[in-house]
Amino acid sequence: MFSHQKLNVYAKALGSVTRLARHSALWDKRHAVVDQLVRASESVVLNLAEGARLWTLGNKQHRLDYAIGSALECAACLDIAMIKQFVLTDLATGEKRSLCEVVRMLVALRKSWGWIRAKANPSSNLEQANEGRFCWGESA
Numbered sequence: 001m002f003s004h005q006k007l008n009v010y011a012k013a014l015g016s017v018t019r020l021a022r023h024s025a026l027w028d029k030r031h032a033v034v035d036q037l038v039r040a041s042e043s044v045v046l047n048l049a050e051g052a053r054l055w056t057l058g059n060k061q062h063r064l065d066y067a068i069g070s071a072l073e074c075a076a077c078l079d080i081a082m083i084k085q086f087v088l089t090d091l092a093t094g095e096k097r098s099l100c101e102v103v104r105m106l107v108a109l110r111k112s113w114g115w116i117r118a119k120a121n122p123s124s125n126l127e128q129a130n131e132g133r134f135c136w137g138e139s140a
Helices: 008-024 032-053 057-083 089-120 122-129
Strands: none
Touching: 008 032, 008 057, 008 089, 032 057, 032 089, 057 089
């Protein structure tokens, strides 16, 4: 088993890729959002795997930043798909909640990977305290 396969967030992200690919397979391929959604969902998983294999904390966290951005991109693609009436609101909302959970898990993993650096460099704590508020119901 590879190191990234041991991560709970990896399994959760793979589930999102599976569901989003299944949903978008039925959509009109002439629209860019179809391909973009599939590529963004795959990017979450690929960047997570890449981050898990890297050695330096900065590089690991950088890959997780890409994964977080791709998950947010998936949510935006679902918004566009709702506007174009490719997907029902309830289904899109459910998928966005799942993506939000993936984002929360990625942010937590990023923080845990950066904990050692934050302990060594206390000035970075302010930056870490302000990151990761991407989803519903989060307090400031």
